[in-house]
Amino acid sequence: MAERAATGGAQRPRGEQPGEDHAGNGELAPNRVAEVGSGPPPEDTIIELRDLHKSFGDLNVLNGASLAVEKGTSAVVMGGSGAGKSVLLKHIVKLLTPDHGEPWVKGKRVDEMTGDELDDLRLSIGYLFQGGALFDSMSVEENMNFFLNRHTDLSEGERTDRIEETLSWVNLADTAPKFPAELSGGQQKRIGLARAIILQPEILLYDEPTTGLDPVSVRTVSELIVRLRDERGISSVAITHDLLCADIIADRAHFIYEGEIIESGSLEALERSNHPVLRNFFGS
Numbered sequence: 001m002a003e004r005a006a007t008g009g010a011q012r013p014r015g016e017q018p019g020e021d022h023a024g025n026g027e028l029a030p031n032r033v034a035e036v037g038s039g040p041p042p043e044d045t046i047i048e049l050r051d052l053h054k055s056f057g058d059l060n061v062l063n064g065a066s067l068a069v070e071k072g073t074s075a076v077v078m079g080g081s082g083a084g085k086s087v088l089l090k091h092i093v094k095l096l097t098p099d100h101g102e103p104w105v106k107g108k109r110v111d112e113m114t115g116d117e118l119d120d121l122r123l124s125i126g127y128l129f130q131g132g133a134l135f136d137s138m139s140v141e142e143n144m145n146f147f148l149n150r151h152t153d154l155s156e157g158e159r160t161d162r163i164e165e166t167l168s169w170v171n172l173a174d175t176a177p178k179f180p181a182e183l184s185g186g187q188q189k190r191i192g193l194a195r196a197i198i199l200q201p202e203i204l205l206y207d208e209p210t211t212g213l214d215p216v217s218v219r220t221v222s223e224l225i226v227r228l229r230d231e232r233g234i235s236s237v238a239i240t241h242d243l244l245c246a247d248i249i250a251d252r253a254h255f256i257y258e259g260e261i262i263e264s265g266s267l268e269a270l271e272r273s274n275h276p277v278l279r280n281f282f283g284s
């Protein structure tokens, strides 16, 4: 375990930006996650992962990973390749279930959900997959329509309006008739984002939203993620290696190593951490 600053409530209050007067600015702030077995987290905690353990055969991937996300905020998870970041994210929508520990979302245990309850939860969570997850054989509009058709009762006119509105939102209204292969990498990420938000989710999970993009596109996609938080109150967890993206979107950053969250706090605090693994990661 790394040495941690004695923070005593240094967690940045909601909405407050880091500022020179704020005593807690830049300090590490340990996760405030309740014990397994202590019941639902407080109402303003939208996601709480408690002591998650997960192995595949002999491979221990999660080893007591814990983190909490406050409603309306963006959490960022960073860490080396193979550290268990994607595995952690998949527990939030029960694509994986833990061997031990509790994933709580919106006051309920996700690992215990089944049937309609699980379907409803998944519909309230947008998942931006690394590859964008669009069908190559369908145009952008057909991709969106397929998704709406499957998951909503909207009429054809309502679907058209929703698609138009969502594509405009990511500033790509003119791409509706195009096929994914005709779009640049940055446009594909934005279309992936449009698909993730078209069902108007409360929570968004981003797995490497900006990997492979040039700095201008990184900024565009990251700023869209910030607007989703600010204009729609969407809570999110983003996995990223990208410091520019993390810098733009993170209200709180977490570093995962050997299946455990070893540091949490502001991104600046993580960058200044004396932990050798973080120093190596951030090249400091």
Ligand SMILES: Nc1ncnc2c1ncn2[C@@H]1O[C@H](COP(=O)(O)OP(=O)(O)OP(=O)(O)O)[C@@H](O)[C@H]1O
Pocket: 056, 059, 061, 079, 080, 081, 082, 083, 084, 085, 086, 087, 088
């Ligand atoms: N379904 C699975 N079955 C078996 N092993 C798995 C499964 N999913 C993940 N793993 C293994 O768990 C480890 C962590 O995988 P994970 O995808 O979470 O890494 P990551 O931190 O997201 O890495 P990257 O930054 O490269 O995406 C890897 O060794 C991976 O091979």
Ligand SMILES: [Mg+2]
Pocket: 085, 086, 087, 207
């Ligand atoms: Mg991954």
